[in-house]
Amino acid sequence: xxxxxxxxxxxxxxxxxxxxxxxxxxxxxxxxxxxxxxxxxxxxxxxxxxxxxxxxxxxxxxxxxxxxxxxxxxxxxxxxxxxxxxxxxxxxxxxxxxxxxxxxxxxxxxxxxxxxxxxxxxxxxxxxxxxxxxxxxxxxxxxxxxxxxxxxxxxxxxxxxxxxxxxxxxxxxxxxxxxxxxxxxxxxxxxxxxxxxxxxxxxxxxxxxxxxxxxxxxxxxxxxxxxxxxxxxxxxxxxxxxxxxxxxxxxxxxxxxxxxxxxxxxxxxxxxxxxxxxxxxxxxxxxxxxxxxxxxxxxxxxxxxxxx
Amino acid sequence: xxxxxxxxxxxxxxxxxxxxxxxxxxxxxxxxxxxxxxxxxxxxxxxxxxxxxxxxxxxxxxxxxxxxxxxxxxxxxxxxxxxxxxxxxxxxxxxxxxxxxxxxxxxxxxxxxxxxxxxxxxxxxxxxxxxxxxxxxxxxxxxxxxxxxxxxxxxxxxxxxxxxxxxxxxxxxxxxxxxx
Numbered sequence: 001x002x003x004x005x006x007x008x009x010x011x012x013x014x015x016x017x018x019x020x021x022x023x024x025x026x027x028x029x030x031x032x033x034x035x036x037x038x039x040x041x042x043x044x045x046x047x048x049x050x051x052x053x054x055x056x057x058x059x060x061x062x063x064x065x066x067x068x069x070x071x072x073x074x075x076x077x078x079x080x081x082x083x084x085x086x087x088x089x090x091x092x093x094x095x096x097x098x099x100x101x102x103x104x105x106x107x108x109x110x111x112x113x114x115x116x117x118x119x120x121x122x123x124x125x126x127x128x129x130x131x132x133x134x135x136x137x138x139x140x141x142x143x144x145x146x147x148x149x150x151x152x153x154x155x156x157x158x159x160x161x162x163x164x165x166x167x168x169x170x171x172x173x174x175x176x177x178x179x180x181x182x183x184x185x186x187x188x189x190x191x192x193x194x195x196x197x198x199x200x201x202x203x204x205x206x207x208x209x210x211x212x213x214x215x216x217x218x219x220x221x222x223x224x225x226x227x228x229x230x231x232x233x234x235x236x237x238x239x240x241x242x243x244x245x246x247x248x249x250x251x252x253x254x255x256x257x258x259x260x261x262x263x264x265x266x267x268x269x270x271x272x273x274x275x276x277x278x279x280x281x282x283x284x285x286x287x288x289x290x291x292x293x294x295x296x297x298x299x300x301x302x303x304x305x306x307x308x
Numbered sequence: 309x310x311x312x313x314x315x316x317x318x319x320x321x322x323x324x325x326x327x328x329x330x331x332x333x334x335x336x337x338x339x340x341x342x343x344x345x346x347x348x349x350x351x352x353x354x355x356x357x358x359x360x361x362x363x364x365x366x367x368x369x370x371x372x373x374x375x376x377x378x379x380x381x382x383x384x385x386x387x388x389x390x391x392x393x394x395x396x397x398x399x400x401x402x403x404x405x406x407x408x409x410x411x412x413x414x415x416x417x418x419x420x421x422x423x424x425x426x427x428x429x430x431x432x433x434x435x436x437x438x439x440x441x442x443x444x445x446x447x448x449x450x451x452x453x454x455x456x457x458x459x460x461x462x463x464x465x466x467x468x469x470x471x472x473x474x475x476x477x478x479x480x481x482x483x484x485x486x487x488x
Contacts, residue, residue: 003388029392033378038428071378188449301378305389 003306008120008127009299011136012177014135022182024146026298027291034070034293044073047304050103052095053130054080054110059265059289060130060140064107067296073304076103091115099125105304108132124305126303134168140264143295147288148219148261151260156183161213163189164223164245164272167196168230170266171223176202189213189279190245193234194225210245214252219260222247222272238271248274252282260284314441314468315482323457324353327438328360330455331407340433341405343368346422347377350410352474353440357409363468370399374408376421390458395425395484402430407455411470413439416451441468460484 004019010022033041049068053061055161061077068075080097089097096105097104105126108116120127131137149155160179166172166188179186180203187205188195200206207213214220225241235241252259261282269275278285315323335341338361345354351373357382358371376394419437426432427456440457446464460468469479 002391025390029375029377029394032395034429036428037430041428042424043378043380043383046384300388305383306387 004302004303006124007303007306008116008129009138009303010116010120010127010129012138012141012174012181013136014204016137017181020142020145020178023142023295023298023302024149026302027142027146027294030297030301031294032123034290040070040072042072043301044068044304046069047071047104048074048076048102049105049107049300050076050078050098051130052078052098052106052108054091054108054115055131057109057130060109061290063289064128064130064296067300070293071297071300072163073105073300076101091119093122095119099123103299108184128299130304131170133170134173135170136174136177137170138174138178139292139296139299140171141178142299143170143288144175144221144264145178145184145260146295147262147284147291148260149182150188150196150291151284152218152289154183155179158184158219159187159217160184160219160221161187161189161207161217162221162223163210163213163247165225166190166199166223167194167234168226169223171221175221176204184240187213187216189262191235191241210247211251212253214247214259217259219262221262221264223264224268225271226268227264238268242271245278246270246272246274247277249276249280252277252280258282264288269272310486311469313481314460314484317480320457320480320482322407323440324357327455327457328357328364331357331361331438332365333404334436335407337365337367338369340403341407342372342399342401343407343409344372344374344397344422344426346408346410346418347373347375347395348377348413349470350408352359352472353411354409355474357438370404372397372399374422374425376418378424379424381417390443397429398429401426401432403433405434405436406432407436407438409438411439412441412443412455412468413437413451413453414443414446414468416447416449419451440470443468444487458482 005016107128107130109130110132113135115132116127116129162172176186187207188209259282263285267273343354343358345351359418373396375393375395377390436454438455439453442453442456442459443462444459467485469483472483473480
């Protein structure tokens with residue numbers, strides 16, 4: 001069967017290992033496509049996709065838009081800052097209005113947890129979650145795990161440390177689900193105030209010392225400090241965070257082993273990653289960005305094609 | 309299920325030898341000709357023909373695989389999206405003569421999609437089509453093959469089964485099958 005088990009991509013939690021493998025296999029083909037002289041295929045030419053972003057995004061929205069255009073879909077973009085949401089329209093009304101214009105798929109980012117799940121219950125179009133609050137960001141987890149697989153060959157038994165602001169990170173949660181489904185061992189590392197209270201119930205290791213985490217892992221996925229989501233102070237200062245949890249090239253070189261360094265972007269250079277680490281040979285950060293387009297093409301193609 | 313043998317191992321070999329001779333007549337030493345096998349089943353025949361030609365001409369001929377899945381015209385008209393396979397074009401298509409190779413020519417839709425997929429790599433000087441089995445009078449599109457292994461009269465409820473040793477079959481055989 002070359003079909004996903006779900007009609008929507010709401011999160012990694014509710015898709016299967018077979019789904020992830022099918023997406024990877026399809027993404028591999030699309031990666032070939034985007035490296036050709038003509039980077040476009042006509043598969044989605046009669047499909048209209050709305051990118052509905054209730055929260056700021058540069059990378060994810062560009063990546064989705066590029067993936068949609070590479071598949072020849074028609075694309076409309078919507079951002080809440082310039083819309084009637086400001087005038088008091090509800091989420092369901094906004095989306096129903098967009099759908100009344102005959103849209104087939106919705107890619108949505110929203111600051112509220114569960115917003116895409118709510119929509120999926122009420123509307124017919126395929127929905128892809130491009131991040132809902134601090135909950136899930138499935139395509140990011142797919143592109144992260146795909147990038148690790150591409151670099152290391154497989155995820156089975158690999159040790160992956162997710163380092164930084166775990167509490168506010170949808171990337172962390174989606175990554176934990178995806179990594180575990182693919183057989184990797186997961187550790188989270190960060191200051192105690194930025195680790196969710198019940199994180200160990202997800203069967204992940206918890207480490208407070210970043211040096212120990214780096215010694216343990218094959219892959220370090222470093223996350224950004226999400227100041228915009230922090231209403232209270234979780235640590236004294238960025239400078240102090242950087243001293244205790246920032247990663248630089250010297251630390252990586254001292255490990256005397258191969259380590260893969262990842263970051264979902266945007267990087268705060270000098271805070272969680274120093275420039276020399278981010279630009280070092282350990283880093284696969286720009287591969288992640290390239291793979292993001294291929295992964296999103298695969299997800300769009302597989303969801304749009306499953307009409308039965 | 310009724311089966312009728314169209315080509316056995318020996319006949320298949322003779323047929324492929326003949327196709328190779330026809331190719332040599334038109335392409336001489338294959339100086340600017342490349343072979344492209346159509347995924348998923350045309351690639352085995354393409355490899356086989358390529359092997360025969362290279363042996364006979366004592367030269368290296370460019371060989372590639374082409375997958376037309378993303379260019380098909382039946383997307384969203386079937387229950388599940390078609391599975392894609394690897395595309396590998398390790399040569400410059402621009403200006404080359406290209407021979408597309410597939411096992412069975414039926415509606416012509418795969419060939420149409422393949423032409424689109426191929427043009428994404430450049431503009432070939434000339435494109436030809438080689439098929440092992442041509443199902444006569446079944447075309448949906450105005451597409452015909454330049455080199456044909458065997459013409460077969462079929463009806464819609466029949467299908468052609470190509471069994472090849474490289475794909476794990478016991479012998480190389482081509483069957484006509486009645487679907488019931």
